[in-house]
Amino acid sequence: xxxxxxxxxxxxxxxxxxxxxxxxxxGSGLVLDTFESVLLQHPSLLVLVPVTIGTAGNLGSILxxxxxxSFHLGTLSFSPRDDELAxxxxxxxxxxLSLFPVVGAAAWVLSAVTTGTDLPxxxxxxxxxxxxxxxxxxxxxxxxxxxxxAWRLQxxxxxxxxxxxxxxxxxxxxxxxFGVVRVLV
Amino acid sequence: xxxxxxxxxxxxxxxxxxxxxxxxGLFAGMVLGGMRAELRAVPGLLVLVPALLATRGNVYGAFGxxxxxxxxxxxxxxxxxxxxxxxxxxVAAAMANxxxxxxxxxxxxxxxxxxxxxxxxxxxxxxxxxxxxxxxSGIALTGAVLGxxxxxxxxxxxxxxxxGPLVTTTGDVFGMAFxxxxxxxxxxxx
Numbered sequence: 224x225x226x227x228x229x230x231x232x233x234x235x236x237x238x239x240x241x242x243x244x245x246x247x248x249x250g251s252g253l254v255l256d257t258f259e260s261v262l263l264q265h266p267s268l269l270v271l272v273p274v275t276i277g278t279a280g281n282l283g284s285i286l287x288x289x290x291x292x293s294f295h296l297g298t299l300s301f302s303p304r305d306d307e308l309a310x311x312x313x314x315x316x317x318x319x320l321s322l323f324p325v326v327g328a329a330a331w332v333l334s335a336v337t338t339g340t341d342l343p344x345x346x347x348x349x350x351x352x353x354x355x356x357x358x359x360x361x362x363x364x365x366x367x368x369x370x371x372x373a374w375r376l377q378x379x380x381x382x383x384x385x386x387x388x389x390x391x392x393x394x395x396x397x398x399x400x401f402g403v404v405r406v407l408v
Numbered sequence: 409x410x411x412x413x414x415x416x417x418x419x420x421x422x423x424x425x426x427x428x429x430x431x432x433g434l435f436a437g438m439v440l441g442g443m444r445a446e447l448r449a450v451p452g453l454l455v456l457v458p459a460l461l462a463t464r465g466n467v468y469g470a471f472g473x474x475x476x477x478x479x480x481x482x483x484x485x486x487x488x489x490x491x492x493x494x495x496x497x498x499v500a501a502a503m504a505n506x507x508x509x510x511x512x513x514x515x516x517x518x519x520x521x522x523x524x525x526x527x528x529x530x531x532x533x534x535x536x537x538x539x540x541x542x543x544x545s546g547i548a549l550t551g552a553v554l555g556x557x558x559x560x561x562x563x564x565x566x567x568x569x570x571x572g573p574l575v576t577t578t579g580d581v582f583g584m585a586f587x588x589x590x591x592x593x594x595x596x597x598x
Contacts, residue, residue, distance in 0.1 A: 233501035252455035270441040274433030310414025
């Protein structure tokens, strides 16, 4: 909960985390850089980059904030048989499975309209779906580990878990996209 | 509640915001897809893209959350006024943090690319792009967050639930659009 409202106070609270996260994000930028030639060759894959990264981070942060609320309300227990935990995990994967094929198709259409595309629609949809499915599973794992760690370290999950999960999922988004493109394209 | 009910509720609650931010992400992708000439002209620019987009989300997400908490606590008046010192400070700090993190990203990117002996544009080029992109997207995002948080709060919405989807959507859109503009300003372009 922010109490300090002076400019330097706000900056001091935020800047260290921000710079650390920036270094992490540069890591994912380097991965993008290594397959830049593939991305430049296939614009429809380039269109997928921000939306894949962003959606992975969002899936993680939505799950994290729901778990954090259940945790504060005392309705969450870290057991694989916990309904709250399992239900939220299933919802995360289902969201990805229903959203990513649409994302793939939209990315293909957008690049066909703007820059032209050389990959078949099915390939782009498959790349999006495979990336999304893998990412949603990873997002669940990362979120559970981070929420559990915050709970063990007695940190407020609201402060710590969401930025950690969002930025970790960003990096994983690029890595998974890279892996899937290497296999499928 | 059983697993099925929890899952169904979580899905229904998350789907609209997630779909909205997907639209923002696709728009950002369309801009990036159209930036191939710039990406070729400025080696290392692609390395900056995730860091710059994440900075927008991190900085303005925290800015929105701070305003929301301030409104809930009654520290910030629900009528938007730039004479409110807390609002002015929060805006200035967010702007400064955003620009510092963007410039820092440019330094780290050039350092790492040089160490790896990969091609990189001159430091001044990437720093210039980062400052301009950070400044312009900062102004746009400050306006968007202030507008939505205050209007939402006065109309009875919980600003906490508005900030996340708003920032992820507009952060991507403004982040990419102003990055393209910044590249064109610094290196020239079509």
